[in-house]
Amino acid sequence: MGSLVITAIAVMLLLSVGIVFFVVLYQRRVIKHQEDIRSINERKQIELIQASIRGEEEERMRIASELHDDVGATLSSVRLFLHAARRSSDAEILDQSRDLLDDSIRKVRNISHKLQPALLQQLGLQASLESFAAMLSKTGNITIEYSCPVPLPRLNDNVELSVYRILQELTSNILKHAHASSITIETLLLPAGLRTVIVHDGEGLTETSYKELTYKKGAIGLKNIVNRLKSVNASISFDMQGDAYRIIIETPLSEKRL
Amino acid sequence: MPDNLSLFTKVLIYLSTLSGLPAVMAGRNKRSAIWLYVLLSFIFDVNGTVLRLMDIPRFWASNLFFLVEFLCFSCYFIGAICPQKYKKIAYYLTGAMVVYFVIHTSIKSVWHTNFVDGAILYGIYIFYCLCGLAKVIQEIEYVMIERNPTFIFCVAILLYASGSFIILLFENKLLYLENGLILSLWLYVRNPLNIFKNLLIAYGFVLMNKNKWVRSS
Numbered sequence: 001m002g003s004l005v006i007t008a009i010a011v012m013l014l015l016s017v018g019i020v021f022f023v024v025l026y027q028r029r030v031i032k033h034q035e036d037i038r039s040i041n042e043r044k045q046i047e048l049i050q051a052s053i054r055g056e057e058e059e060r061m062r063i064a065s066e067l068h069d070d071v072g073a074t075l076s077s078v079r080l081f082l083h084a085a086r087r088s089s090d091a092e093i094l095d096q097s098r099d100l101l102d103d104s105i106r107k108v109r110n111i112s113h114k115l116q117p118a119l120l121q122q123l124g125l126q127a128s129l130e131s132f133a134a135m136l137s138k139t140g141n142i143t144i145e146y147s148c149p150v151p152l153p154r155l156n157d158n159v160e161l162s163v164y165r166i167l168q169e170l171t172s173n174i175l176k177h178a179h180a181s182s183i184t185i186e187t188l189l190l191p192a193g194l195r196t197v198i199v200h201d202g203e204g205l206t207e208t209s210y211k212e213l214t215y216k217k218g219a220i221g222l223k224n225i226v227n228r229l230k231s232v233n234a235s236i237s238f239d240m241q242g243d244a245y246r247i248i249i250e251t252p253l254s255e256k257r258l
Numbered sequence: 259m260p261d262n263l264s265l266f267t268k269v270l271i272y273l274s275t276l277s278g279l280p281a282v283m284a285g286r287n288k289r290s291a292i293w294l295y296v297l298l299s300f301i302f303d304v305n306g307t308v309l310r311l312m313d314i315p316r317f318w319a320s321n322l323f324f325l326v327e328f329l330c331f332s333c334y335f336i337g338a339i340c341p342q343k344y345k346k347i348a349y350y351l352t353g354a355m356v357v358y359f360v361i362h363t364s365i366k367s368v369w370h371t372n373f374v375d376g377a378i379l380y381g382i383y384i385f386y387c388l389c390g391l392a393k394v395i396q397e398i399e400y401v402m403i404e405r406n407p408t409f410i411f412c413v414a415i416l417l418y419a420s421g422s423f424i425i426l427l428f429e430n431k432l433l434y435l436e437n438g439l440i441l442s443l444w445l446y447v448r449n450p451l452n453i454f455k456n457l458l459i460a461y462g463f464v465l466m467n468k469n470k471w472v473r474s475s
Contacts, residue, residue, distance in 0.1 A: 002439045005432060008424045009447060016384075016420040020413050023391045027403045030395070 044215065051223030058220070066111055074104045117164065125160040126152040126187065129167065133185060142175065143182040150189055159251055162228040163187075163196055166236075169221050170198055170247060178202025178245070193252040204245025207238045267445055274449035275307040277456035285463035291337065292411055295330030296459055299323070303452070320371040321363050325356065328379045331415065335386040338408055339393045355382070377426035380419045387416035407462040414458035421451040 081097040084090070112118070120128040126148050133146035154160075167185065174180050180202025188195045205213070213219045214226050229236055234251040263271075278300030285293035302323045309316035332352040340348045359379070363372040390412035400406040425443050432440040 001428075001431065002436045005424060005428045005439070005443070008428075009421055009443070012420040012424055013417065016416045019388070019391065020416065023395055023409070024403055026395055027398060030398060031401060034398075 048223050048227055051220045052227050055220050055224045071104050071107050074100050120160055120164055124154045128164055146185045148187045152189055159232050162232045166225050166228050169225050174200050178204055196249040198247040199241055199244050201244050205238050210238055270449050274452045275303045277453040281456050281460035284460045291330045291333035298326050317371040318369050324376045324379055331383055339390050373426045373429035377423055380423040383415055383419035387412045405465055407466045410458055410462035414455045418451045418455035421447055
């Protein structure tokens with residue numbers, strides 16, 4: 001009897017010590033897990049910031065090279081033509097100079113339009129997307145249709161610009177990587193917010209591949225999309241509609257955003 | 259106190275008696291149920307040792323101590339771990355248990371320790387501590403668990419109750435069959451556990467006072 005009691009006490013104490021150790025180890029494991037998640041999120045945040053900075057730098061370099069190589073070169077030619085015209089007063093040279101100046105003005109306007117689409121500021125998202133679709137369709141390489149069943153009201157500037165930029169980036173990616181022959185863009189104003197749907201018949205992204213790409217290094221365009229989505233609290237999802245790939249962007253619209 | 263006890267045993271008894279003092283001092287600003295328990299436990303321990311020295315029967319005090327201990331632990335654990343919506347029920351159950359213990363002990367004998375009911379109460383403390391530890395795991399308030407006073411109190415009471423539970427459960431049987439063993443168990447198991455419990459509770463109060471904890475989020 002005595003040994004049984006002693007054994008029982010020892011077992012109870014060992015069990016208690018075991019439980020205490022379990023609690024300590026379990027809590028350490030949970031905290032380590034939380035730390036890991038936090039560090040992954042921080043790393044991802046840093047990558048997003050870096051992607052944003054890199055994207056900005058690349059845009060600046062593109063503008064600089066366009067100004068230097070294109071507009072700069074055209075204006076230099078105009079200068080030469082004008083110098084020649086001063087000596088000979090040749091009307092043809094003056095005409096050529098005028099044409100070149102017109103060309104430069106058009107190029108500067110294009111650069112300015114790419115930086116901040118004037119149409120978006122003046123007429124809003126719907127008109128800008130109509131123009132955007134028409135412009136891309138003109139190339140003849142792809143058919144782009146834009147539809148908006150219910151006319152869109154003017155939205156908050158940030159929402160309009162973000163949605164427009166996201167669509168620009170997604171369309172550019174589809175053109176570059178998906179080998180699609182047609183793209184359909186649709187914007188729907190729902191009680192929950194703005195739903196933008198892109199459907200294309202190329203090789204599209206899936207939800208998993210999108211997540212993988214945004215977590216990987218590089219893929220600056222996609223990371224910029226993530227940044228823009230975050231800035232307007234929007235979400236993106238990918239699925240299939242028959243054989244076509246579908247991208248849905250849901251942008252919540254608070255009263256302030258309308 | 260019997261003269262046949264060794265010096266080591268006597269020192270152990272005195273240490274166990276006085277072990278509550280650091281906890282009483284460390285937690286005097288807190289005035290919580292756990293501090294009240296430590297204070298009353300210290301008073302009962304001193305009282306028990308004095309009665310033992312004077313060879314006066316002290317078993318009646320054990321019943322009172324069981325009751326006080328149960329009330330203090332219940333108040334502490336219900337306040338610390340019980341969800342708000344169940345608190346009322348928990349207090350009713352505590353009240354019911356107190357009534358049962360008082361009636362049962364009165365029927366049996368107030369002058370003899372009610373070991374079986376005592377064992378039941380210690381079983382309840384083990385349950386309280388397991389719930390407390392589960393809550394500590396769930397909430398993860400502290401990055402370093404050993405800085406969490408609730409965790410320290412739970413460990414202290416869990417080890418103390420686990421060791422004492424079996425002694426109390428078999429006390430009645432062993433009292434007649436192996437009286438020497440039960441005395442040894444009280445002296446060499448319960449006393450060290452009591453010291454350990456009181457020191458851990460004191461450490462818990464020190465942590466509460468320092469308040470040097472870091473929340474995980």
